[in-house]
Amino acid sequence: MKGMAVTARFEPRVVVFACNWCSYAGADNAGVNRIQYPPNSRLVRVMCSGRVHPAFVLRAFELGADGVLVSGCHIGDCHYLFGNESALKQFETTKSFARLLGIGEERVRLEWVSAAEGERFARIVEEFTETIRKAGPLAGSTAT
Amino acid sequence: MFDCPIGNADLTDTKQLLSETRAYLCIECGKCSGNCPVAARAVTATPRALVSRLVTGGLEAAAADYLFKACLACGQCMERCPSNVDFVGFIAGLRRLAPQKAVSSCPHAGVFQTAMRLMARLERPTGRVDWLRGLEKRAREDGKGPELRFELVEGAHGKHVPVQKTGSHPGEQRILYFVGCLPYFDAALAGSSGVDMAGIAVATIRVLNAMGVVPLVLADERCCGHDLLWAGDIEAFDTLACRNLEQLERAGANTVVTACAECARTLRLDYPVRVKVHASSTDRGERQDDGQSIGRRLAALAGSKSAAEFVHVTEFLTRAVDGLNAPGKQRASGPAGSSARRTRVAFHDPCRLGRHLGVYDAPRTVLSSLASIGVVEMARERDKAVCCGVSSWLYCDGVSKQMQTDRLREAASAGASVLATACPKCKAHLACALAELKSVAGGGTDSRTRGELPEIRDIIELAADELATR
Numbered sequence: 001m002k003g004m005a006v007t008a009r010f011e012p013r014v015v016v017f018a019c020n021w022c023s024y025a026g027a028d029n030a031g032v033n034r035i036q037y038p039p040n041s042r043l044v045r046v047m048c049s050g051r052v053h054p055a056f057v058l059r060a061f062e063l064g065a066d067g068v069l070v071s072g073c074h075i076g077d078c079h080y081l082f083g084n085e086s087a088l089k090q091f092e093t094t095k096s097f098a099r100l101l102g103i104g105e106e107r108v109r110l111e112w113v114s115a116a117e118g119e120r121f122a123r124i125v126e127e128f129t130e131t132i133r134k135a136g137p138l139a140g141s142t143a144t
Numbered sequence: 145m146f147d148c149p150i151g152n153a154d155l156t157d158t159k160q161l162l163s164e165t166r167a168y169l170c171i172e173c174g175k176c177s178g179n180c181p182v183a184a185r186a187v188t189a190t191p192r193a194l195v196s197r198l199v200t201g202g203l204e205a206a207a208a209d210y211l212f213k214a215c216l217a218c219g220q221c222m223e224r225c226p227s228n229v230d231f232v233g234f235i236a237g238l239r240r241l242a243p244q245k246a247v248s249s250c251p252h253a254g255v256f257q258t259a260m261r262l263m264a265r266l267e268r269p270t271g272r273v274d275w276l277r278g279l280e281k282r283a284r285e286d287g288k289g290p291e292l293r294f295e296l297v298e299g300a301h302g303k304h305v306p307v308q309k310t311g312s313h314p315g316e317q318r319i320l321y322f323v324g325c326l327p328y329f330d331a332a333l334a335g336s337s338g339v340d341m342a343g344i345a346v347a348t349i350r351v352l353n354a355m356g357v358v359p360l361v362l363a364d365e366r367c368c369g370h371d372l373l374w375a376g377d378i379e380a381f382d383t384l385a386c387r388n389l390e391q392l393e394r395a396g397a398n399t400v401v402t403a404c405a406e407c408a409r410t411l412r413l414d415y416p417v418r419v420k421v422h423a424s425s426t427d428r429g430e431r432q433d434d435g436q437s438i439g440r441r442l443a444a445l446a447g448s449k450s451a452a453e454f455v456h457v458t459e460f461l462t463r464a465v466d467g468l469n470a471p472g473k474q475r476a477s478g479p480a481g482s483s484a485r486r487t488r489v490a491f492h493d494p495c496r497l498g499r500h501l502g503v504y505d506a507p508r509t510v511l512s513s514l515a516s517i518g519v520v521e522m523a524r525e526r527d528k529a530v531c532c533g534v535s536s537w538l539y540c541d542g543v544s545k546q547m548q549t550d551r552l553r554e555a556a557s558a559g560a561s562v563l564a565t566a567c568p569k570c571k572a573h574l575a576c577a578l579a580e581l582k583s584v585a586g587g588g589t590d591s592r593t594r595g596e597l598p599e600i601r602d603i604i605e606l607a608a609d610e611l612a613t614r
Contacts, residue, residue, distance in 0.1 A: 054332065055255035062258050062265070096331035097255070099271040101262050139266065 012066040012132040014041040016125065017056065019049045019084075022073035022114045029118030037122040038129040041069070048072065049110075050083030054094040057108060058101075064139070067107045067132035069125070070094075074112040084112065106135055154421070155237050158198060165234040167195045169227040176221035176231060181530050182214050185543045189214060191221045191231050198238065207242040211235070213249070213539045217374055218531035219499035232500075239376030246375050250540040252332060257375065257537055259328055263366045264383040269299060273363050275327040275342075283346050288612040292349045294321065297395040299364020320397035320452075321348060321359035322388075322411065324404040325367050329568055339575045344568055347608035348403045348457055354611050355464055359401065362391050370406040370496075371536035373414060379438075382422075385415050386438045389445050392452060403457045403604050405497035405567035411454040412501065419446050456497055457604055458506040458566055465513040486518035489606065490560035490598070492551065492574070493529035494567035507566050507603050514610045522558045530554075532570040533577070548577030555598045563598040564606055575600045 018024040024045045030037065046052060049072025057068045070091065072084040091110045098108045109128055113121045155161060162168050170192060177183045177190035189211045198206035206212060215235045222231055239246045248254035263270070273296065283292045297320075323345055330341040352359050369384035388411075392400060402408050422439045423446035489511060497503045504526045511519050524530055530551055533544035552574065555563040565571055578597060 053253045053255065055253035055258055058255060058258040058262060062262055093331055097259060097328065100275065100327050100331060101259060102266060102268040102270045103262075104271075 010133055010137060012040050012129060012135075012137070013064060014067045014069060014125070014129055014132055015060040015065045016041045016043050016069045016071060017046050017049065017052045018043055018113075019072040019079075020045055020047050021079035022077060022112075023049070023071035023121065025115035026071075026113040026117045026121040029115060030122045031118075033118050035118055035122040037126045040129045040132075041125050048078070048080050048083035049087035050078075050080070050085075050090070052087060052090070054090060054097055057094050058097060061103060061107075061138060066135070066138045067109075067128060069128050070108075070110045071113050071121075071124075072110075074114055077112075077114060103138065104135065106131055107138065154425070155240055158203060158241065161234065161237040161241060162195075162199070165230040165237060166227060167198075167229050167231075167234050170195050170229055171227055172196065173226060175224040175226065176229075179220045179224045181218065181220060181533075181547055182211065182216065182543055185546050186210060186214070191215075194238075195229070195231075195234065203238075203242050206238055207244050207246075212238065212242070213246050214541070214543065216495065216531045216533070216535040218495040218535065220531070223499070223527055236374050236376065239374070240378055242376065245377070246538055248375070248536075248538050250534065250537050252537060254537070255332060256325065256328060257371055260325075260367045260369070260372050260384070261377070261380050264369075264372070264380040264387075270364050270366070272323075272327055272365060275330070276323075276361060276363070279342060279346050279349065282342060283350065286346075288608065289350050290353070292346065293353050293358045294349055294361045295358055296363045297360050297391070299362065299391060317399060318395070318397050319352070319357050319359050319399045319401060320392065320395055321352060321361050322368070322400050322402040322404075322407055323361060323365060324402060324407045324568070326404075326568060328367075329572060333572055338579070339572050341568060341572070343605055344403055344571070344602045347602065347605040348401075350608045350611065351457070351461065351604060352401070355461075360395050360397060362388075362395065364391065368404075368407045368410040369414075370410040371538070373410065374536040375538055381414075382418055382438050382442060385418050386442045386445075389415060389419070390441065393445065398452045399460075400452050400454045401457050401460045402454070403566070403568070403602065405456060405494035405501075406569065408454060408456040408503075409496040409500045415454075418442060422446075456501070456503060456506065456566065458497075458510050459503060461607065462506040462509045465509055486516060487562055488520050488560050489517045489562045489564050490520050490522050490555045490558050491525070491603070492522075492532070492555070492563055492565040492570060493526060494565060494570050495529075495531050495535075497566055498529055499527055507564075510603060510607060511564065514606060516610055516613065517606065520558045520560050522554045522560070524554065532565070532567075532573040534569070534573045537569075544573070545577055545580070548574055549581060552578055552581065552597050556596045560598045562606070563600050564603045565600070566603045568602065571600055571602050 018027055049070055052070045060068045072087050075084055078084045094108055095105050098105055111124050172192055174192050176192055180191055183189045194209050194211045197209055217232045217235055219232050248257045280292050326341050326345050333339045366384050366387050369381040373381040419442050422443040426443040491507055491511060511517055533547035534540045
């Protein structure tokens with residue numbers, strides 16, 4: 001924009017997969033309580049964190065994400081009983097792929113957020129965004 | 145062996161595709177459909193009809209055909225075609241031209257193809273070294289042989305470094321082991337379906353070591369691009385080809401050994417074609433870009449030493465076996481010398497090694513040189529071998545499963561207790577079907593499906609096991 005000081009700060013693009021039953025409601029809770037957190041994330045609602053196949057996470061990177069956060073119900077709280085356990089298992093594969101491709105494990109994260117934990121959701125997203133900001137753009141371009 | 149022209153030129157339109165693959169000469173006899181393993185199980189799928197659909201309905205109509213995504217490019221149809229239509233080239237070219245891409249819709253949700261495109265796009269060092277170090281650890285723990293020995297060739301960390309023509313001294317053999325996508329298969333499959341992929345790499349290095357070869361291994365190797373080429377993504381394929389060829393050149397490798405049938409085909413047939421295409425379009429002055437483009441970098445590789453020899457590990461081994469069996473030398477005999485105690489092994493020819501490259505004898509020579517093994521042949525073998533059911537991680541459905549199940553039963557009825565193959569993907573797909581069959585048979589009493597089905601192994605694992613018993 002003309003006349004404005006150009007700040008070179010890198011604004012990462014973060015994709016957050018949130019499960020319908022806990023984490024999405026947790027994000028909603030953060031909003032209702034007007035808790036501030038960085039606007040860098042794009043929220044994708046899925047029915048269960050167990051649905052988030054490693055391919056989804058890689059696809060997000062392919063489409064330009066700099067970091068991907070997968071979020072579901074706490075262990076034992078899953079709406080589908082053990083969906084988050086399979087999310088945990090699948091996430092090992094996701095991490096392996098991130099390591100192998102040179103994306104780095106720090107760019108992917110799995111967290112449990114309940115519907116009541118708006119504060120926790122905001123804190124996780126804030127912290128993750130800063131991690132990615134430090135890690136820099138994935139593809140070497142600074143376009144946002 | 146057939147060299148398909150998918151990479152031959154800058155394919156621009158349907159007409160060119162039809163003439164270059166001789167599809168115009170199709171006389172609609174339907175022999176292709178009679179031989180097609182997909183058509184045998186899905187009535188709507190016929191190669192002949194796909195050709196005529198393109199001619200009459202155009203690209204949109206052809207891309208909506210079931211075969212557009214389900215064709216395995218196994219080449220069975222071409223064995224029978226009286227007009228010598230290059231249907232395999234046709235399908236690859238069609239996928240390249242089609243407005244809607246052949247999207248990977250297998251149970252792996254396209255994870256491999258996405259990873260391959262990321263390998264082409266990301267300009268950062270890959271994390272393969274840790275995985276390779278893991279192989280050393282694994283070999284130490286299984287106690288089946290001495291320490292693995294290989295020499296890591298550091299990558300340029302994704303940056304383009306002008307290729308120096310150094311490396312080998314005249315006469316020096318520099319043998320490189322091209323690992324392929326095994327680390328990715330290992331990550332995705334080892335946990336979920338228990339298919340051992342890292343074992344193929346361990347076995348290959350072990351066998352090479354036993355032959356006195358300490359192979360070079362690229363630390364920053366990328367996928368060979370096979371799957372993207374056959375899915376029609378020629379740009380990503382070129383990037384991968386360029387990065388791999390430059391690294392091979394820098395490593396000064398003059399013999400590249402791979403344990404993957406698809407890598408062997410791609411490196412041997414498709415890479416040289418793409419280098420040639422880019423070199424000739426640069427010569428014609430058609431290129432308007434800067435010197436850093438992938439096309440220019442590929443063109444720069446023309447005439448270089450990167451015309452290294454690309455061999456499948458079974459071909460490499462055959463030379464050594466031939467040396468062993470030469471007149472005057474005693475054939476090595478293992479502990480299980482008597483034929484009665486030999487494990488009965490059938491060999492499943494991978495399409496890319498068999499019909500694509502014409503390598504039928506090398507794996508059989510390797511198998512028959514193993515003393516603990518007796519080779520049996522299945523009803524459909526060599527050029528009549530049926531594909532493992534999935535190609536390029538592109539598509540998998542009930543038809544694929546049927547093909548795999550039929551193949552397993554075929555091996556069982558040939559009396560084989562081990563079904564050996566020479567391609568990691570064949571191993572993965574057949575093992576997947578096997579696991580499914582076993583779980584269905586579960587506690588049942590159906591003896592046809594329980595106990596008698598063969599174990600799936602890679603041929604190089606069998607060779608490494610034999611070494612361990614010596």
